[in-house]
Amino acid sequence: MVKTGQRAARTSVWLEDKTRRGTRGGGQPSGLDRERITSATVRLLDAEGLAKFSMRRLAAELNVTAMSVYWYVDTKDDLLELALDSVFGELALPGLESEADWRDDLRTLARGYRALLVRHPWMSPLAGTYLNIGPNNTAFARVVHRVIRSTGLPPRGIAAAISAVFQFVYGFGTIEGHFNARSNAVGMTPDEYFQHAMSEVNRAPETTELVRQSEDIMAARGGDTVQEMWERDFDFALDLLVAGIEAMVKREGG
Structure with a gap:
């Protein structure tokens, strides 16, 4: 129940009978x-x-009026x-007929989501x-649940394992994606932007010592490019999570 002065909470385009078309007036635009x-x-x-x-920018891209777009979607949020x-x-997504080990399926899902x-x-x-309850995201969630269940973890550990893996992937992919976007915005390659950022960090007295203390870590990461560093870090972190699931399965007697 919505109290006086409160706005009704938006649910989802998939729950508000908007999956076919918007509800604003006018005839259906052609094309x-x-x-x-x-x-x-x-x-x-x-x-x-x-x-x-x-919505105005989208309408210009489609060479139509904004009201034409609103025939199909009621709000920008819906779109x-x-x-x-x-x-x-x-x-x-790995299919039900997949004969791969759960570890391979989990890595496939994690790498795909990161990409x-x-x-x-x-x-x-x-x-x-x-809410992310559209058909494509729901299909992804179903496969994730199936793969995590096949690890042998008890039911009480399923949600935590999903969170450990896919919240890690979300954070890693978000940082990587935004780093690339910043590089592109200033007209640099990721490698050029990384070198620029590191030179700025080395100039700041409060971070110089941290950089010095991290020299062995940076050297051990290996790789000649930023992309290679991303790949090695991601794969190692994912291996840590897989090893953690295996250890928990053994501990729980799975």
Whole structure:
């Protein structure tokens, strides 16, 4: 029940009978459909970022009026939620017939989710804004649950294991994606931007000592490029999580 003075909480475009079209008046615009609008939204978000996105900008991209877009979606939130679920459809999910070990399936899911976050850095804030119950994200969640259940962990550990793996991936992919976006925004490659950032850090007295103390860690990371460092760090961290699940299964008698 909504109290006086309170706004009704938004639920989801998938729960508010908006999955077919918007509810604003007027006839259906020719040459448009929800799939085309959603695809254009994803392209704009990839190219310009979330902060610059607007319904007016989208309408210009589609060469239609803003009201034409509103025939299919009632609000900007609805459209962003549709775009978020749309990119989850890019994931290659292990099927029920997969004969791979759970470790391999888990690595496939983790790497795919990370790549998605890096490819679409605008996903990160939206994933924490909406319910994420569209068909593509729901399909991803089902496979994640199935794979984690197959580890042998007891039911009380399933949710924690999912959080440990995929919240790690979310954080890693978010940082990597935003780092690449910042590099691109200033016209640098990731390697150039990394060298620039490190030179600035080395100039600051309060961080110089921290850098010196971390020299052995940086040297041990290996790799000639930022991308190679990302890959090695991610793979090692994922191996740590897999080893942790294996250890917990043994401890719990699985």
